[in-house]
Amino acid sequence: LCRVSRIPPRERWAMRRLSSRLSSSRNFIVRATGHFSSTPVTTKPGVVSLLRRSEGDVFLVGTAHVSEKSGFLVRSVIDATQPKAVMVELCSERATVLKAQQAQQGHQGARGGDAWEQMTRHYAADMAAGLDHAEAHGAVVVLGDRRQSETKRLAQRAVAKIGGLQGLMASPAISNGTVVAPLMKTWSRVASRLPSQVVADPMSLMAGGASGGGGVEKMTQIFAEVIKDRQLVREMVEIVGMVAPDVLEALLHSRDDFMFKKMCGELLAASNGGASVVVVGLAHMDGLEARWAEKYGPGAVTVGLDVGVVFS
Numbered sequence: 515l516c517r518v519s520r521i522p523p524r525e526r527w528a529m530r531r532l533s534s535r536l537s538s539s540r541n542f543i544v545r546a547t548g549h550f551s552s553t554p555v556t557t558k559p560g561v562v563s564l565l566r567r568s569e570g571d572v573f574l575v576g577t578a579h580v581s582e583k584s585g586f587l588v589r590s591v592i593d594a595t596q597p598k599a600v601m602v603e604l605c606s607e608r609a610t611v612l613k614a615q616q617a618q619q620g621h622q623g624a625r626g627g628d629a630w631e632q633m634t635r636h637y638a639a640d641m642a643a644g645l646d647h648a649e650a651h652g653a654v655v656v657l658g659d660r661r662q663s664e665t666k667r668l669a670q671r672a673v674a675k676i677g678g679l680q681g682l683m684a685s686p687a688i689s690n691g692t693v694v695a696p697l698m699k700t701w702s703r704v705a706s707r708l709p710s711q712v713v714a715d716p717m718s719l720m721a722g723g724a725s726g727g728g729g730v731e732k733m734t735q736i737f738a739e740v741i742k743d744r745q746l747v748r749e750m751v752e753i754v755g756m757v758a759p760d761v762l763e764a765l766l767h768s769r770d771d772f773m774f775k776k777m778c779g780e781l782l783a784a785s786n787g788g789a790s791v792v793v794v795g796l797a798h799m800d801g802l803e804a805r806w807a808e809k810y811g812p813g814a815v816t817v818g819l820d821v822g823v824v825f826s
Contacts, residue, residue: 560818561796562819565803565810566810570787572791572792575591577640580639581735582735584640584742585639585643586643588640592643592644592791595791597651598787598790599785599790600791602657603641603773603795604645605659605660608659612641612642615638641793648791656776658781660772665764676761682757682758697753704737742796747797766798770801774802
């Protein structure tokens, strides 16, 4: 990670303004998300980073795609920074599908539904917030991701290269057991952060129990907040890299390359010297920050703006 000890006055002002605006949004966010009171109270270091360049600051927001709270965070950052452009981790294919899904959910309205509906109800809420709030603020929307069909093609080719599921299970990391220790370490860290009622009786929560229904949705949101941690995500990425490096390249690293080029090209032009916001899944933050530091220097990256208190 890249950190700086001295931050120029303009950037210090931008960071104070962001922190102040986000803190002032706290009451709204707590009211809006109060029905997930069982979500563990944890800080989320590193979910927002400041990327500096002379042409305008970029606020990089890392999210969990199934997290409802990530959608509120994205809206709050856009409110606080008043960007001229917002880039989201979507391609035109996914953006079209997402807008159609949002319209359908808007007509349905009510919570509940079967397990799959509850698990996916807030999927891409972060990206939807980026699209909607950018338009509400008059910011230019940049679709920053590679076409989904191309990513799917590359991932399928990578899976075929290793021999499918059978080849995956025969990979050295699995066959010689080297992946077991890091996998168990990461899972134990996840389990230790779960609320006591989830550990004690997960089935009651899944079924709704005393919570009044929507148990699968609640469980999904609890897990989303637990794994919304950069170190945990980094460990998960490393585990996938041990087992299937070519698949990881197709799903993550090559997309980092694509999105970084978008940030330095289309986003730069659209922001026209002003601030911009980039919304990506948490797993992409390391790659984008590293590329930014390589291009603009380590001092151009400030990791971990103190905004986790908003969700305490």
